[in-house]
Amino acid sequence: MNSESAESHCVPAPAPAPPADGGQLIPLKTILEIRAAVRVLNVYITTVPIQKASSTLGLVRTLVPRDGGYDFQHLRRFAKPGVVPEGVRRRYFEGCGEDGPESLRSSVDENEGLKEEGCEEETKIFLLIAATSIISPSSLLPSLESILGPGVKLSTTEIPLLAPTSAEQAKGWSEKYWPCVYKKSIPFGPHVAIVSRAQEEVLRGVRGWMDSAWGLADAAREEGVGEGVGVVIVERRGGEARVVVGAGDGRWCRWGREEGGEGNVTAHAVMRGIGMVSEGLARDYTSPSAIPPFPDTEGGIFRNHPLLDLENDLPEKEVDVGGYLCHDLEIYCTHEPCVMCSMAIVHSRFGRAVFEKRMCGTGGLCADEGGLGHGLWWRKELNWTMLGWRWVRPLGFREGRVDVVDVELDA
Numbered sequence: 001m002n003s004e005s006a007e008s009h010c011v012p013a014p015a016p017a018p019p020a021d022g023g024q025l026i027p028l029k030t031i032l033e034i035r036a037a038v039r040v041l042n043v044y045i046t047t048v049p050i051q052k053a054s055s056t057l058g059l060v061r062t063l064v065p066r067d068g069g070y071d072f073q074h075l076r077r078f079a080k081p082g083v084v085p086e087g088v089r090r091r092y093f094e095g096c097g098e099d100g101p102e103s104l105r106s107s108v109d110e111n112e113g114l115k116e117e118g119c120e121e122e123t124k125i126f127l128l129i130a131a132t133s134i135i136s137p138s139s140l141l142p143s144l145e146s147i148l149g150p151g152v153k154l155s156t157t158e159i160p161l162l163a164p165t166s167a168e169q170a171k172g173w174s175e176k177y178w179p180c181v182y183k184k185s186i187p188f189g190p191h192v193a194i195v196s197r198a199q200e201e202v203l204r205g206v207r208g209w210m211d212s213a214w215g216l217a218d219a220a221r222e223e224g225v226g227e228g229v230g231v232v233i234v235e236r237r238g239g240e241a242r243v244v245v246g247a248g249d250g251r252w253c254r255w256g257r258e259e260g261g262e263g264n265v266t267a268h269a270v271m272r273g274i275g276m277v278s279e280g281l282a283r284d285y286t287s288p289s290a291i292p293p294f295p296d297t298e299g300g301i302f303r304n305h306p307l308l309d310l311e312n313d314l315p316e317k318e319v320d321v322g323g324y325l326c327h328d329l330e331i332y333c334t335h336e337p338c339v340m341c342s343m344a345i346v347h348s349r350f351g352r353a354v355f356e357k358r359m360c361g362t363g364g365l366c367a368d369e370g371g372l373g374h375g376l377w378w379r380k381e382l383n384w385t386m387l388g389w390r391w392v393r394p395l396g397f398r399e400g401r402v403d404v405v406d407v408e409l410d411a
């Protein structure tokens with residue numbers, strides 16, 4: 001938070017120093033961002049004299065209204081040859097046109113347009129015309145020649161279909177495909193300004209909450225009630241963030257480990273944490289948001305009551321009964337939650353989710369390749385999205401203690 005906004009809201013901002021161990025929050029990528037990285041579209045390009053650029057584009061817009069449904073807002077419609085990737089320029093001169101291959105023209109000035117041989121001092125720029133799937137060259141060429149004269153050359157090239165999600169990505173794509181523009185209004189993920197503001201807040205407390213989550217994980221394993229997985233749930237109100245629930249994994253509590261299987265799935269740390277929040281909400285029956293408590297009886301399967309001393313000790317306040325279940329709460333998980341728990345986090349309407357250890361074989365939050373790719377933290381088609389990060393700390397943080405959880409475990 002900057003000083004200006006802190007003053008204007010008169011919030012008593014907690015200001016512990018940023019973590020001294022240099023830990024980092026890595027924003028999770030959405031499934032759309034991951035897909036955007038690989039999806040390309042074939043388009044026609046040509047060169048036009050600068051003086052005829054706008055009339056040519058006008059003609060294209062008549063021939064292909066609304067670009068045939070494709071969105072080119074993230075691409076330069078006109079590009080000086082100096083900013084068009086060299087490979088694209090070369091293919092244009094080598095292999096295109098009705099006249100067949102020509103020798104590579106090298107008269108490209110990085111800053112100026114293209115001065116073609118035989119065209120005197122006429123300066124040309126590249127034009128992105130349309131998707132090749134929308135119109136054929138035989139429909140396109142006669143119309144273009146009506147403005148540009150005979151011998152119009154067409155080439156095809158690939159462009160990124162969706163907008164870049166960062167300035168770095170835009171730069172990389174501009175060098176590889178076609179000049180791109182990065183606009184901060186990402187259509188397929190949370191706004192970068194929202195992410196970075198939230199990240200500053202999360203960074204102030206993440207290390208402590210993660211340490212607590214690992215404490216719960218260790219206790220759950222040592223006490224034999226579950227696997228070494230833990231979560232801490234934080235409520236942030238008026239600039240103050242406080243722990244409302246801590247939960248360790250409880251899948252082996254009153255559950256026969258010797259019989260094999262995966263244990264009690266309703267007692268994963270995330271499920272227990274959510275259950276404890278709902279127990280807290282259920283305490284105030286006068287509240288309109290109060291919900292009936294889940295049964296946590298000797299014979300039942302839920303483990304929503306504290307099993308570990310730390311689960312009694314950690315909470316700094318009661319759950320705010322004004323909220324809807326976990327609405328806008330934050331969850332800090334030692335391990336990337338499994339698909340079931342990730343969906344439970346979405347359905348419970350958490351505002352932020354942070355995990356430390358990536359679970360490539362079972363985790364439901366990440367969209368990246370190398371894992372299941374569900375990216376459940378931010379899916380447009382679901383009725384709730386949140387902010388998500390992975391917390392990465394320098395090696396050796398846990399003072400030599402080893403994470404004993406199997407990478408294939410459903411956390």
Ligand SMILES: [Zn+2]
Pocket residue numbers: 268269270337338339340341342410411
């Ligand atoms: Zn789980």
